[in-house]
């Protein structure tokens with residue numbers, strides 16, 4: 724009996740069926756429709772869970788009316804916000820980082836700088852966003868190189884599919900920005916899709932990262948954060964989304 728090499732494109736062939744189950748990036752993208760409905764239904768339960776958790780104690784006096792406030796979620800060791808604080812003395816910068824070691828370094832840097840306009844907190848940003856920040860108080864939220872949760876089973880953890888996303892919109896001032904960056908193209912495409920189709924957010928830019936008037940990249944040619952510097956030094960492509968609250 725002669726051996727026939729099976730056609731790898733033939734997904735009806737049982738030998739190749741497992742491949743057919745792996746969503747292509749395009750399929751992954753369109754499945755967000757399905758996910759959005761599911762996420763909507765899960766919202767009340769998600770909120771209930773986080774309401775009980777308590778939040779990072781950001782002092783309420785930080786949120787004075789007419790103050791320009793920028794927030795960084797998952798700030799790592801805080802280098803980017805420290806530089807922004809030096810260059811934007813009229814803006815209050817708040818950085819939240821969950822990891823003990825990274826947040827320790829961040830807080831040490833901020834304290835050493837003696838800058839009055841920067842505050843760093845160790846803690847989970849999720850309960851802080853849900854219960855610790857007043858509505859319409861922030862001008863910008865930065866999310867740089869978040870964990871992309873690439874497995875479909877974990878996608879509910881992606882920031883734009885998480886219970887916290889409606890709260891990010893709530894705490895932004897009208898006209899406020901969410902500035903995302905990732906080395907994962909699918910993450911930025913999906914964040915763009917969800918932001919436009921589900922939330923009152925308009926896309927100002929979505930695509931390959933390059934200097935523009937919102938991302939401050941011009942002042943950081945080596946990269947704004949540790950992860951960005953690592954990706955830039957390896958010439959790995961990076962992507963960004965800049966969304967504005969309508």
Ligand SMILES: C[S@@+](CC[C@H](N)C(=O)[O-])C[C@H]1O[C@@H](n2cnc3c(N)ncnc32)[C@H](O)[C@@H]1O
Nearest residue numbers: 797798799820821822847848867868948949950
């Ligand atoms: C991939 S790192 C990127 C760090 C930094 N933004 C950079 O670009 O170098 C993601 C960071 O987000 C932090 N993080 C993830 N989830 C968080 C949460 N719920 N609250 C606060 N920080 C979080 C992690 O601890 C980690 O330091």
